[in-house]
Amino acid sequence: MIWNHNKECMSRDQMHDLQGKRLQKLVKKVYHSTPFYRRKMQEMDLTPGDIRTIEDIVKLPFTTKQDLRDNYPYGMFAVPNSEIVRIHASSGTTGNPTIVGYTRNDLEIWQECMARCLAAYGLTSNDVFSISYGYGLFTGGLGAHYGAEFLGATVIPASTGNTEKHVKLIRDLGITGIASTPSYALYLAEVIEKMGIDVGELKLRTGVFGAEPWTENMRREIESRLHINAYNVYGLSEIMGPGVAYECKCKNGSHIAEDHFYPEIISPETLENLPAGQKGELVFTTLTKEGMPLLRYRTKDLCSIMEGECPCGRTNVRISRIMGRSDDMLIIRGINVFPSQVESVILDMPEFEPHYQLIVDRVNNLDTLQVLVEVRKEYLSDEISRMLALKKRLADKLKSVLTVGADVKLVEPNTIARSDGKSKRVIDKRKID
Numbered sequence: 001m002i003w004n005h006n007k008e009c010m011s012r013d014q015m016h017d018l019q020g021k022r023l024q025k026l027v028k029k030v031y032h033s034t035p036f037y038r039r040k041m042q043e044m045d046l047t048p049g050d051i052r053t054i055e056d057i058v059k060l061p062f063t064t065k066q067d068l069r070d071n072y073p074y075g076m077f078a079v080p081n082s083e084i085v086r087i088h089a090s091s092g093t094t095g096n097p098t099i100v101g102y103t104r105n106d107l108e109i110w111q112e113c114m115a116r117c118l119a120a121y122g123l124t125s126n127d128v129f130s131i132s133y134g135y136g137l138f139t140g141g142l143g144a145h146y147g148a149e150f151l152g153a154t155v156i157p158a159s160t161g162n163t164e165k166h167v168k169l170i171r172d173l174g175i176t177g178i179a180s181t182p183s184y185a186l187y188l189a190e191v192i193e194k195m196g197i198d199v200g201e202l203k204l205r206t207g208v209f210g211a212e213p214w215t216e217n218m219r220r221e222i223e224s225r226l227h228i229n230a231y232n233v234y235g236l237s238e239i240m241g242p243g244v245a246y247e248c249k250c251k252n253g254s255h256i257a258e259d260h261f262y263p264e265i266i267s268p269e270t271l272e273n274l275p276a277g278q279k280g281e282l283v284f285t286t287l288t289k290e291g292m293p294l295l296r297y298r299t300k301d302l303c304s305i306m307e308g309e310c311p312c313g314r315t316n317v318r319i320s321r322i323m324g325r326s327d328d329m330l331i332i333r334g335i336n337v338f339p340s341q342v343e344s345v346i347l348d349m350p351e352f353e354p355h356y357q358l359i360v361d362r363v364n365n366l367d368t369l370q371v372l373v374e375v376r377k378e379y380l381s382d383e384i385s386r387m388l389a390l391k392k393r394l395a396d397k398l399k400s401v402l403t404v405g406a407d408v409k410l411v412e413p414n415t416i417a418r419s420d421g422k423s424k425r426v427i428d429k430r431k432i433d
């Protein structure tokens with residue numbers, strides 16, 4: 001179902017027009033209320049009058065995570081604190097957390113975007129929906145929660161932790177939909193199996209997964225283990241939280257709530273805009289945000305804008321899956337490696353559980369990459385030659401995809417730590433002194 005036909009299916013001309021008008025207003029606003037942006041624009045010899053259409057956006061300065069840290073805690077806010085009704089913080093995956101503030105209007109837009117997303121997956125007021133993103137400063141829990149309530153679903157604020165109790169609720173309350181990280185979904189599947197519950201008897205049918213990168217192979221794995229449809233939701237606290245972009249039933253790219261968040265893809269090296277289809281860094285301008293509006297925020301997330309119309313009827317542009325963040329990218333002996341490439345290879349082979357870890361080190365001035373992966377119980381063998389052959393097969397596949405050799409270490413099921421939030425796939429010992 002399309003929640004907001006008017007805003008999700010506009011003609012491209014109408015959308016550009018709306019975006020242009022909103023951008024003009026936004027630039028005026030930040031110029032007068034955020035000293036940080038006024039200074040930046042003055043340095044570039046720009047005044048709000050220079051921004052007339054959405055195409056003028058390229059004249060504006062970028063904003064980085066460092067800017068947010070330098071202006072911690074309230075420096076980027078564009079309204080007095082009396083108008084701020086909620087504060088969240090980024091989860092701090094890559095450093096100190098950054099603080100974000102929302103006005104009442106910002107929260108209303110957020111719940112609307114989240115409802116668009118849940119409706120796109122086919123969820124309705126008839127669904128019983130549990131939220132297993134963490135509640136707290138992290139935007140996942142409350143963001144999904146208010147969206148699901150706005151949709152009218154029956155919301156269960158399960159949060160993370162105590163997964164057995166959650167499974168019992170899924171069974172007893174007939175929970176039909178769940179929101180969590182993809183890692184948590186896998187963990188949930190394991191706990192259901194361990195508790196001896198037949199997944200087929202549960203009513204669960206829709207999963208709303210995001211907050212960390214995951215691959216198509218991981219989607220297949222989650223769908224077959226939990227007997228559900230698994231959909232991708234994307235967001236980040238600096239821009240809003242979950243619901244910035246969401247898949248539709250086509251499962252082919254995520255539509256951006258473009259009337260609120262204007263996307264650009266830039267080359268992280270030259271900072272030039274890249275055309276549709278080319279992979280680069282995703283940049284967002286918050287067109288309607290009041291509390292902490294941002295101009296051209298560099299997300300560090302790598303993806304591309306997809307070309308062509310989507311058969312679902314939405315006209316809002318789509319982004320491809322996030323391949324990872326530029327700071328997740330490992331450089332091993334000069335070659336770029338993303339954990340998602342390793343995930344794709346491992347999940348393509350039936351012998352492995354979808355649990356893996358990359359350990360990077362430097363030995364005698366040479367980078368080393370070790371890949372730990374769990375072998376499924378039915379493929380474990382006491383015959384060393386069989387295990388060695390399996391190890392070699394994986395090492396060969398990794399080499400052909402990554403173009404850099406990896407030392408494979410096979411481990412038994414349940415050896416690698418599970419996560420109910422964002423999983424930690426990489427241990428880079430080069431960074432630990």
Ligand code: ADP
Nearest residue numbers: 090091092093210211212213233234236237322
């Ligand atoms: P932090 O940057 O501290 O992790 P957030 O909790 O706001 O802060 O997380 C936002 C980040 O999570 C995004 O910038 C992106 O890297 C990642 N992310 C969120 N949703 C997805 C998704 N569906 N696919 C891939 N990565 C995602």
Ligand code: ZN
Nearest residue numbers: 248310312314
């Ligand atoms: Zn679509």
